[in-house]
Amino acid sequence: GAGVSQSPSNKVTEKGKDVELRCDPISGHTALYWYRQSLGQGLEFLIYFQGNSAPDKSGLPSDRFSAERTGGSVSTLTIQRTQQEDSAVYLCASSLLGVQPQHFGDGTRLSIL
Amino acid sequence: GEDVEQSLFLSVREGDSSVINCTYTDSSSTYLYWYKQEPGAGLQLLTYIFSNMDMKQDQRLTVLLNKKDKHLSLRIADTQTGDSAIYFCAETFTGTASKLTFGTGTRLQVTL
Numbered sequence: 398g399a400g401v402s403q404s405p406s407n408k409v410t411e412k413g414k415d416v417e418l419r420c421d422p423i424s425g426h427t428a429l430y431w432y433r434q435s436l437g438q439g440l441e442f443l444i445y446f447q448g449n450s451a452p453d454k455s456g457l458p459s460d461r462f463s464a465e466r467t468g469g470s471v472s473t474l475t476i477q478r479t480q481q482e483d484s485a486v487y488l489c490a491s492s493l494l495g496v497q498p499q500h501f502g503d504g505t506r507l508s509i510l
Numbered sequence: 511g512e513d514v515e516q517s518l519f520l521s522v523r524e525g526d527s528s529v530i531n532c533t534y535t536d537s538s539s540t541y542l543y544w545y546k547q548e549p550g551a552g553l554q555l556l557t558y559i560f561s562n563m564d565m566k567q568d569q570r571l572t573v574l575l576n577k578k579d580k581h582l583s584l585r586i587a588d589t590q591t592g593d594s595a596i597y598f599c600a601e602t603f604t605g606t607a608s609k610l611t612f613g614t615g616t617r618l619q620v621t622l
Contacts, residue, residue: 440612488552501552
């Protein structure tokens with residue numbers, strides 16, 4: 398499709414397991430962002446990619462969180478040893494350049510049991 | 511620091527105008543945005559304004575920016591039931607690689 402695509406749309410997993418979330422940005426968009434939306438914290442920035450590089454990782458909450466982007470396109474966000482506080486909706490956005498408006502996917506709702 | 515505040519809830523009758531307000535504390539913002547979020551969905555970009563502008567109109571939407579008071583508003587004319595959603599204002603700042611800083615969100619309820 399023409400928009401930002403995220404998968405899975407929902408993920409339920411047990412505490413302590415690793416999870417991978419995927420984001421497929423709009424074709425041609427060089428900038429890609431991950432955000433987290435939770436009841437207690439609202440919408441928080443996690444990481445920004447320009448191409449395959451991540452010049453701003455300042456929002457990653459701990460070293461259990463990592464992300465990569467390959468081919469200047471698809472990105473994966475990995476959470477290791479998940480904790481209950483990781484339960485949230487993880488949103489991905491992309492923009493044509495780093496200063497253009499960001500377009501969001503529908504998110505992955507992550508639930509940690 | 512960066513702090514963006516919105517009122518939590520607004521209820522309006524169908525056909526009336528809605529005004530959603532946002533205040534921020536950091537004057538170095540570059541762009542200011544309004545996003546709409548419907549249940550179970552991501553964020554839909556509605557409109558945005560550059561920080562050196564004071565008004566932008568786009569069909570039923572009017573954005574007003576008062577830089578002196580650090581106040582941003584979104585007016586929706588002829589509000590419809592399909593406008594019921596959560597509305598977020600957001601900013602980007604010079605030198606922060608365009609990451610968005612979001613407000614707390616305003617839930618708009620449109621009644622018949």
